[in-house]
Amino acid sequence: MNAKVIAIAMQKGGVGKTTTCANLGIGLAQEGKKVLIVDSDPQGSLSISLGHAQPDNIPTTLATVMGKVITDTPLEHKEGILSHPEGVDLLPANIELSGMEVSLINAMSRETILKQYLDTVKKDYQYILLDTQPSLGMLTVNALAAADSVIIPVQAQYLPAKGLEQLLQTINKVRKQINPKLTIDGILLTMVDNRTNFAKDISTLLRDTYGGKIKVFATDIPHSVRAAEISAEGKSIFAHDPKGKVAESYRELTKEVLKIEKLRQKHKSDIGR
Numbered sequence: 001m002n003a004k005v006i007a008i009a010m011q012k013g014g015v016g017k018t019t020t021c022a023n024l025g026i027g028l029a030q031e032g033k034k035v036l037i038v039d040s041d042p043q044g045s046l047s048i049s050l051g052h053a054q055p056d057n058i059p060t061t062l063a064t065v066m067g068k069v070i071t072d073t074p075l076e077h078k079e080g081i082l083s084h085p086e087g088v089d090l091l092p093a094n095i096e097l098s099g100m101e102v103s104l105i106n107a108m109s110r111e112t113i114l115k116q117y118l119d120t121v122k123k124d125y126q127y128i129l130l131d132t133q134p135s136l137g138m139l140t141v142n143a144l145a146a147a148d149s150v151i152i153p154v155q156a157q158y159l160p161a162k163g164l165e166q167l168l169q170t171i172n173k174v175r176k177q178i179n180p181k182l183t184i185d186g187i188l189l190t191m192v193d194n195r196t197n198f199a200k201d202i203s204t205l206l207r208d209t210y211g212g213k214i215k216v217f218a219t220d221i222p223h224s225v226r227a228a229e230i231s232a233e234g235k236s237i238f239a240h241d242p243k244g245k246v247a248e249s250y251r252e253l254t255k256e257v258l259k260i261e262k263l264r265q266k267h268k269s270d271i272g273r
């Protein structure tokens with residue numbers, strides 16, 4: 001195994017990054033994949049939403065293992081990785097990670113500390129998903145430097161134009177300077193309210209503006225209070241409301257994500273012929 005690493009990134013807050021990371025991760029596990037999800041947000045929202053209500057009490061987190069990479073200290077096998085009853089592994093985060101962001105400033109190869117860490121666990125997984133914080137700071141750059149691809153959640157109610165442009169510029173910079181093979185899997189429309197036409201307008205606008213260059217996922221994630229409830233429950237939408245429209249859409253998204261990998265493999269073998 002050599003995991004595909006997907007960063008879920010958008011510096012605008014509250015667009016559904018954490019929700020997508022948890023539910024896509026568990027969706028992939030339900031398709032039989034070995035999945036690690038990594039919380040790289042000092043707020044620890046992903047850790048909270050996967051059942052660790054007090055992340056600040058967790059002794060070993062992403063900050064611990066990144067610290068060990070920086071100081072060249074050997075890691076134990078799967079150090080700090082917790083398992084979730086729905087079949088995924090989680091590397092949690094807490095407020096200590098904001099201290100890490102400061103220590104990165106003076107670290108050698110500071111943009112690739114997370115990548116160096118992930119290289120030690122990639123053989124144990126097929127997918128590694130990275131939840132990122134709402135900023136384009138050093139932790140997000142580390143996630144982009146470590147990733148094979150990015151999924152960009154965009155909240156359907158708001159025109160994402162400016163935030164999206166900044167993110168694309170950062171992705172291009174990371175490609176040029178650190179990680180040339182980084183690709184964009186797609187833009188994901190989240191919290192879509194089908195009672196309005198606005199979401200449709202935005203998705204048309206996105207396709208018109210970026211079409212050809214960037215895929216917009218065919219699957220939209222609908223707005224639903226059921227989705228908002230899960231972060232307090234510590235479980236996925238599949239466990240909380242399995243027959244609901246949000247569970248259905250995350251199942252569809254999971255299929256789309258698996259298809260991207262299949263197409264890439266086919267493309268590779270076609271070229272090899």
Ligand SMILES: Nc1ncnc2c1ncn2[C@@H]1O[C@H](COP(=O)(O)OP(=O)(O)OP(=O)(O)O)[C@@H](O)[C@H]1O
Nearest residue numbers: 013014015016017018019134191222223224227228
């Ligand atoms: N499909 C949905 N329908 C309704 N509410 C949702 C949906 N998806 C997520 N939410 C809620 O919207 C809020 C923001 O979602 P989430 O935490 O996933 O976004 P985020 O991009 O990770 O935020 P941040 O930038 O703060 O990390 C949360 O309260 C979440 O429960």
Ligand SMILES: [Mg+2]
Nearest residue numbers: 017018041045
């Ligand atoms: Mg979040």
